[in-house]
Amino acid sequence: MVAPPVSRPTAPVSRPEAASRPGPLVTATVAILVAATLIPLGYVAWAAVSIGWTRAYHLVVRPRVGELLFNTAALVVLTVPLCVVIGVGVAWLVERTDLPGRAFWRPLFVAPLAVPAFVNSYAWVGVIPSMHGLSAGVLVSTLSYFPFMYLPVAATLRRLDPAVEESARALGSDSAGVLFRVVLPQLRLAILGGALLIGVHLLAEFGAFAMLRFDTFTVAIFQQFQVTFDGAAGSMLAGVLVLLCLVVLVAEALARGRVRFARVGAGAPRAITPIRLGRNTIPAQAGLLALAVLALGVPVFTILRWLWIGGTEVWVLNDIGTALGQTIGLATAAAVLTTVLAFPVAWVAVRYSGVLARMVEGANYVTSSLPGIVTALALVTVTIHAARPLYQSVALIVLAYVLLFMPQALVNVRAGLAQVPPSLEEASRSLGSSPTTTFLRVTLRLTAPAAAAGASLVFVAVATELTATLVLAPTGTRTLSMRFWSFSSELDYAAAAPYALVLVVLAIPVTLVLFRQSTKVAAL
Amino acid sequence: MRRRWSRIAGRLVAGRLVIVVSVLAVVLGATACSSPGNDELLIYNAQHESLTKEWIDAFTKETGIKVTYRQGGDPELGNQLIVEGDASPADVFLTENSPAMAAVERAGLFADPDAETINQVPSQYRPASGKWTGVAARTTVFVYNKAKLQPGQLPKSLLDLPQPAWKGRWGAPPTNADFQAIVAALLQMKGEAATAQWLAGMKANAVGYSDNIATLKAVNAGEVDGGVIYHYYWFRDQAKTKEMSGNTALYYFRNQDPGAFVSLSGGGVLKSSKKPQQGQQFLRFITGKAGQEVLEKGDSFEYPVASGVPANPALVPLTELQAPVVDPSTLDAQKVSDLMTKAGLL
Numbered sequence: 025m026v027a028p029p030v031s032r033p034t035a036p037v038s039r040p041e042a043a044s045r046p047g048p049l050v051t052a053t054v055a056i057l058v059a060a061t062l063i064p065l066g067y068v069a070w071a072a073v074s075i076g077w078t079r080a081y082h083l084v085v086r087p088r089v090g091e092l093l094f095n096t097a098a099l100v101v102l103t104v105p106l107c108v109v110i111g112v113g114v115a116w117l118v119e120r121t122d123l124p125g126r127a128f129w130r131p132l133f134v135a136p137l138a139v140p141a142f143v144n145s146y147a148w149v150g151v152i153p154s155m156h157g158l159s160a161g162v163l164v165s166t167l168s169y170f171p172f173m174y175l176p177v178a179a180t181l182r183r184l185d186p187a188v189e190e191s192a193r194a195l196g197s198d199s200a201g202v203l204f205r206v207v208l209p210q211l212r213l214a215i216l217g218g219a220l221l222i223g224v225h226l227l228a229e230f231g232a233f234a235m236l237r238f239d240t241f242t243v244a245i246f247q248q249f250q251v252t253f254d255g256a257a258g259s260m261l262a263g264v265l266v267l268l269c270l271v272v273l274v275a276e277a278l279a280r281g282r283v284r285f286a287r288v289g290a291g292a293p294r295a296i297t298p299i300r301l302g303r304n305t306i307p308a309q310a311g312l313l314a315l316a317v318l319a320l321g322v323p324v325f326t327i328l329r330w331l332w333i334g335g336t337e338v339w340v341l342n343d344i345g346t347a348l349g350q351t352i353g354l355a356t357a358a359a360v361l362t363t364v365l366a367f368p369v370a371w372v373a374v375r376y377s378g379v380l381a382r383m384v385e386g387a388n389y390v391t392s393s394l395p396g397i398v399t400a401l402a403l404v405t406v407t408i409h410a411a412r413p414l415y416q417s418v419a420l421i422v423l424a425y426v427l428l429f430m431p432q433a434l435v436n437v438r439a440g441l442a443q444v445p446p447s448l449e450e451a452s453r454s455l456g457s458s459p460t461t462t463f464l465r466v467t468l469r470l471t472a473p474a475a476a477a478g479a480s481l482v483f484v485a486v487a488t489e490l491t492a493t494l495v496l497a498p499t500g501t502r503t504l505s506m507r508f509w510s511f512s513s514e515l516d517y518a519a520a521a522p523y524a525l526v527l528v529v530l531a532i533p534v535t536l537v538l539f540r541q542s543t544k545v546a547a548l
Numbered sequence: 549m550r551r552r553w554s555r556i557a558g559r560l561v562a563g564r565l566v567i568v569v570s571v572l573a574v575v576l577g578a579t580a581c582s583s584p585g586n587d588e589l590l591i592y593n594a595q596h597e598s599l600t601k602e603w604i605d606a607f608t609k610e611t612g613i614k615v616t617y618r619q620g621g622d623p624e625l626g627n628q629l630i631v632e633g634d635a636s637p638a639d640v641f642l643t644e645n646s647p648a649m650a651a652v653e654r655a656g657l658f659a660d661p662d663a664e665t666i667n668q669v670p671s672q673y674r675p676a677s678g679k680w681t682g683v684a685a686r687t688t689v690f691v692y693n694k695a696k697l698q699p700g701q702l703p704k705s706l707l708d709l710p711q712p713a714w715k716g717r718w719g720a721p722p723t724n725a726d727f728q729a730i731v732a733a734l735l736q737m738k739g740e741a742a743t744a745q746w747l748a749g750m751k752a753n754a755v756g757y758s759d760n761i762a763t764l765k766a767v768n769a770g771e772v773d774g775g776v777i778y779h780y781y782w783f784r785d786q787a788k789t790k791e792m793s794g795n796t797a798l799y800y801f802r803n804q805d806p807g808a809f810v811s812l813s814g815g816g817v818l819k820s821s822k823k824p825q826q827g828q829q830f831l832r833f834i835t836g837k838a839g840q841e842v843l844e845k846g847d848s849f850e851y852p853v854a855s856g857v858p859a860n861p862a863l864v865p866l867t868e869l870q871a872p873v874v875d876p877s878t879l880d881a882q883k884v885s886d887l888m889t890k891a892g893l894l
Contacts, residue, residue: 247758251725252623257889408632416637499616
């Protein structure tokens with residue numbers, strides 16, 4: 025699953041208090057969306073109540089839950105700091121030093137995002153069949169997710185005003201002092217944003233850990249689903265997982281604190297004098313090379329190796345074509361719908377203050393961190409009991425994708441909308457255009473690039489989604505990731521290889537978009 | 549250049565085109581994921597996808613009847629059928645093991661198979677109730693690492709494994725439906741108290757893996773000396789790269805031991821099916837000569853059970869395995885998962 029680097033919503037250009045309330049259509053759309061995002065939370069609460077206190081207590085307080093809690097917590101506690109060290113280290117090397125080949129390394133360390141974590145596990149298991157458990161989980165997830173840290177940190181480093189560092193130096197600080205007292209504090213928000221994103225992915229990932237025989241909460245919930253369909257034990261585990269997500273969210277919010285490193289005035293954009301590495305150049309290059317081999321070399325090598333072993337026999341073009349068609353169909357539908365729906369939400373968030381706007385932000389914040397398995401279980405349970413026509417339908421799985429990946433479209437559309445000066449719209453209105461025409465000809469046009477970026481992110485996220493897809497796929501739908509999963513669980517690594525390859529190739533263009541976005545010095 | 553593109557994109561988006569495009573995309577998306585047409589037979593398939601696909605392709609070729617399937621695990625699809633009840637869209641249910649069939653049978657959801665189907669399958673490969681039929685079989689084996697264990701050091705019975713001498717030396721997949729079927733047989737043969745005791749011993753002694761493949765890999769890598777799995781995972785890997793089984797050999801418990809349990813993969817037509825005739829036809833086909841030969845000649849390495857078709861010559865014949873006699877309809881998945889949860893294995 026590829027997600028954008030967390031970039032916080034930018035402050036709107038202005039909040040025109042005159043138009044303090046959005047129209048009824050926008051309000052209704054947003055209200056329905058907010059209500060829909062609350063389905064997963066509602067499901068967990070309903071399950072806990074309907075199971076009854078005693079039974080729920082016995083399902084939660086038992087040794088197995090303790091094991092899962094330990095595994096999941098250890099995974100987060102070990103992986104996130106590792107990603108911080110690697111992500112910040114790499115970003116610093118390629119942005120702030122005179123390391124030769126920086127232009128080559130810079131995009132390369134975004135590329136791991138094109139390899140879904142479960143494909144990465146498959147690759148590692150192909151190289152070292154016995155690898156499993158916590159250490160394997162930490163290794164593979166660090167290699168899969170460190171770009172979430174690298175991207176925002178590198179982007180921030182590029183935007184920092186060198187004048188601050190020069191002042192520190194002029195005041196007598198040495199290089200280390202500048203790094204720890206001036207640079208790192210300014211990176212804090214980027215690091216926290218990256219850490220939150222990584223934490224959320226760690227809690228939600230199923231395929232990568234299942235393949236490494238490492239039981240986290242999400243893996244166990246999926247196993248429960250397979251044993252009981254919509255059983256009580258699974259719902260209770262989901263409840264604990266939701267609580268864990270809230271813990272991660274609160275931890276991030278607390279760490280974020282209220283301190284800001286803002287600056288008055290625009291500063292002068294100019295090149296930063298790179299730090300000379302001198303004799304440290306060779307170890308630095310070796311480190312980057314090792315990281316590239318581990319994060320990219322291993323998956324590329326394994327996929328190619330299995331393709332080589334499988335030969336032409338594994339290219340069952342009929343099946344691959346069908347899977348590709350279905351994947352593109354679902355991903356396109358979800359991307360378009362999500363982006364279209366992101367507009368009213370972003371509109372409210374950017375242009376209005378008040379209860380609705382705050383609710384939108386809050387709901388989005390929470391649901392963006394809920395694992396796909398919880399949303400999927402909630403939708404299955406709700407539709408099978410209360411909305412049969414939607415059960416096993418294409419509409420339902422697209423709805424799940426909208427709920428799961430709305431944040432990815434929203435972050436972009438919101439940033440785009442925030443940069444549209446309301447005065448342009450007012451000018452258009454005063455020249456006699458209707459609100460609709462104004463929206464289509466002024467607002468939409470200015471927001472289009474951001475919306476396109478958001479849509480492409482959703483597209484890739486859907487194309488590489490595994491957990492919710494396995495639970496919700498309509499009968500007859502076999503997407504690329506489902507087929508990949510089916511083959512690799514059947515030991516047939518060679519037959520899985522073409523699907524892995526197609527998944528990676530699908531994700532490459534969007535990874536490029538992400539990299540482009542981060543290199544633009546945004547006028548935020 | 550970039551600016552021109554963004555201007556073009558902007559213009560494109562600005563028009564009403566956006567609405568047309570999005571509607572088109574949604575419609576395209578919806579049709580690409582074609583939901584099963586009304587004329588297609590729908591199988592809830594918990595068997596291995598590749599095996600069922602071979603069956604379906606051969607069946608469609610012979611009869612012209614189109615078939616779609618919904619893929620899942622035994623208990624998942626079994627429980628799903630029970631929750632869906634009479635409104636289920638499924639026509640046929642295929643499993644890897646018997647407990648899920650027994651659960652659906654107990655919910656009263658199966659229609660009787662055709663007499664012709666029943667006649668093709670010897671009675672030891674069907675439940676006494678006659679509500680469904682075996683379509684394939686697999687046997688429990690003890691896979692062991694040849695460097696760690698000599699033939700003389702192997703356990704005599706599945707019941708030996710909870711003994712302290714085996715602590716930390718064997719593995720099994722407790723969360724897996726395959727293994728739960730073996731426990732269901734143990735429960736049926738030895739009763740609740742003995743099974744609970746065995747499971748407690750397993751919790752203390754065994755290393756838990758997620759499935760048969762993971763267990764096989766762990767034995768191959770020497771993480772544990774041996775493991776309790778089904779036979780065909782080993783044979784499949786042997787026929788391919790041997791990457792996960794090269795250091796291992798199989799041991800059959802025999803002697804009607806619980807560890808010699810042969811699990812029946814089941815097939816049944818649902819009472820609620822709107823196409824009972826085609827459903828029966830499919831069941832007849834897979835238990836017929838052509839269907840069973842897919843098991844003999846294909847790469848599934850599961851045992852044929854009907855129409856006199858012999859097993860793949862690489863396998864030890866089913867009749868030489870001295871399996872215990874267990875009526876598959878009596879296997880109780882619910883009781884097993886309760887006992888395993890109590891033992892802390894789930």
